[in-house]
Amino acid sequence: MDLYLILFYFFAIITLVSAFFVVTTRNVIYAAFNLMLTLFGVAGFYVLLGADFIAIVQLIVYVGGILILLIFGVMLTNKITDTDIKSGFLNRVPGLLIVGTFAGILIGTLLKSTWRIAAPLPPPVAGLVGIGNLLMTEYTLIFEILGAVLLIALIGAASIARKQSN
Amino acid sequence: MTDMSTLSTFLTHIGLGHFLFISGMLFSLGIYGVVTRKNAVMVLMGIELILNSANINFVAFARYGNYGFHGQLAALFVIILAAAESAIALAIVLNIYKTFNNVNVDEIDKLRE
Known part of the structure; x- marks a missing residue:
């Protein structure tokens, strides 16, 4: 072990x-x-x-x-003021059946498949430098777009959630 | 006998399949939460479980397929989008609560007040 x-x-x-x-x-x-x-x-x-x-x-x-x-x-x-914060359930039995079947199929498929694993497995390396290099070279556009998306999403969330001013 | 030795080899040699198994279980549990929960916030928790299972897959395939940092970057982008998604979703849930005074997904069936 x-x-x-x-x-x-x-x-x-x-x-x-x-x-x-x-x-x-x-x-x-x-x-x-x-x-x-x-x-x-x-x-x-x-x-x-x-x-x-x-x-x-x-x-x-x-x-x-x-x-x-x-x-x-x-x-x-x-x-x-509610002392108990509860959440009920919907469709438990059909949900359980469908999800159980789905999980069985999914995991059976995953375990039966033969994955092509890279032959000599490299040891894990600390990745901050590599990730930073990739973010600033190959993934720059995605990085910038994601920054914009996050900014817009947060502004939108604040504007949706704030009290209406009428 | 070969079955038993295969099983014990499987249990003691951690490989790609183990991580895929964990992520498959997490994904199924997340789907179950999304399907059966009444409270909209709990449905969001199920969605977070699903996103986490997808992330485990990205990182595991990057490690065992020797893809370097590309898979880890995909996982990073998923985490960023999850943050944006949950902020927007909670803002919507707060608005629904203001309008209908509850957040049970089976009772909200009108677009207007």
Whole structure:
């Protein structure tokens, strides 16, 4: 049992168990905190795959930003005086059947396929320099467009969410 | 016997298939959340799970297919778009709450007030 194996199963259990609770618990706040655990687990997978920069971005953007935004959404859309913040379910049985079938087919296909893996697997390298070089050369246009999209989206979100002034 | 040894080899040698398995499970759980949740914020959480599973796939294929940083950059772009998406979606959810006084996706069936 080497460390990589132990870490992989550790992150796998954290991710899958907390993701299961995200979609099954009735309490919205519990779901949000379980989502935080899931995001931490996924960041762990990025580290295991040698993508340390993506892992840090995942922690900063998802855990620090998107999750806080979701909790804001929960707090602002439930009356604060309500002591229990619950969410009901719709179509549980057909949803479970369809998603179970889908998951079976998907995972069966994934595990049966023979992937063409690059022959000598290189060791994971720290990637900040490589990512920066690619962003400034090959992906400059996408990078700039994404910056504009993010700015427009945030301005739009603020303008949609603000109180009407009439 | 060969089946048992194949299984134990599979369990002790982490490869591409393991990461794909995790991401497939995450994707299915996300779909389940999107389909069965009543609260719109919980539906958004399901969407975040789906986006994360796609990201694991990008990074895993980049690592095992030896594509360098291109797959990681795709994952980075997905994270940026997810941030934009969740900001817009929560603004819309807040507006729906102001109009209908709840955010249950089965009760919102009018475009106007």
